[in-house]
Amino acid sequence: MSNQPKIKVCIAGATGWAGSELAKAITGTADLELVSAISRQHAGKNLNEVLDLKGSNIPVFATIEEALTIPCDVLVEYTKPDVAKHHILTALAKGVNVVVGTSGLSDQDYEEIGVKAQEHQQSVLAVGNFAISVVLLNKFAEIAAQYMSNWEIIDYASAGKIDAPSGSARELAYRLSQVKKQELQVSIENTKGVKETRGADLNGTQVHSLRLPGYVIALETIFGMPDEKLILKHEAGNSSKPYVTGAFLAIRKVSSFTGLKRGLDTVMDL
Missing domain, CATH: 3.30.360.10 (Dihydrodipicolinate Reductase; domain 2)
Structure with a gap:
């Protein structure tokens, strides 16, 4: 058995189409631990009850600021472009690495995010699609x-x-x-x-x-x-399961560099 500590994860958008599938999958891994979630609709609830999962309480918060009061290593951003950038920059300022699965961020947004990632010596892996x-x-x-x-x-x-x-x-x-x-x-x-x-x-x-x-x-x-x-x-197809394998890879690899990388293949041997 590995003595490595588990990677603590927070999912923003944990009750959405892709986020919920990832949350369910994380609970079955040995090296990842879902410690908190962000969902305005289900704020104040236990994610395990919302998604019918097994395990200890996973608190759901309405904002990134509240969610990050629980220490985590990686934020997985799966919300909407109008809030994603704020989530990412807030996480970086708190010393949390970020995996981005949200669509709609521009090249200019990523330029700013890359600068902030270097400034805080954190990492952001932006993945347009995890499949x-x-x-x-x-x-x-x-x-x-x-x-x-x-x-x-x-x-x-x-x-x-x-x-x-x-x-x-x-x-x-x-x-x-x-x-x-x-x-x-x-x-x-x-x-x-x-x-x-x-x-x-x-x-x-x-x-x-x-x-x-x-x-x-x-x-x-x-x-x-x-x-x-x-x-x-x-x-x-209709299932979000194809995105889980890529998301796992991103979560496990995001701490392997500093700054911004765009594309899952940037951390793969292709």
Whole structure:
């Protein structure tokens, strides 16, 4: 049996779609311990009772400030973009490392977060999507961008998803921009008709966000060269279970560096 102390975890958004699945899974691990949770709807309750789990009391708080009165090593951020940044910066100031699963934070947000992480000598691992298939898509897309001239991203999600583009699409567009800058054959400015139909320019990549019933989450990158194209696509089902394995990896690896890293593959041997 390992003598290493358990990694103490707080989940912001612990009763949500992805957060609740992660909370349930943590209770079955030997090296992780869920010590607190954030959920405004269930504040003041015991998370074990809310999610029908077994074990000792896991208090649920309404705010990050209250939750961090219970010492923890890692905050897993699974809420909404309008509060996520505050959660992350507050945790860093309290000496807590952060794993980010929330969509909608901008490159500018991450620039500020990276500065604060270095300032407090803490770490932030920002993961647009914890699914291993998305990690591989990102890696394959970076390789393809080295050899293919142009690409665009299609971001699919359910009709109720409020942020567009998704965190996964933002992360992929950012990563492709680090490979090289592409030049459109016809610039958006020279496009005739309704320019908005060409999508949004995100770090030099045209991104199209579909929000329709029937979709859960999907991400597609289409690469084009004369007389050939390459299509890379990830599709997710209704279950949030595929994200648990990646989240476990992120929680266990986030203390292995200082500052900000973007993408789960940055702590993997790929």
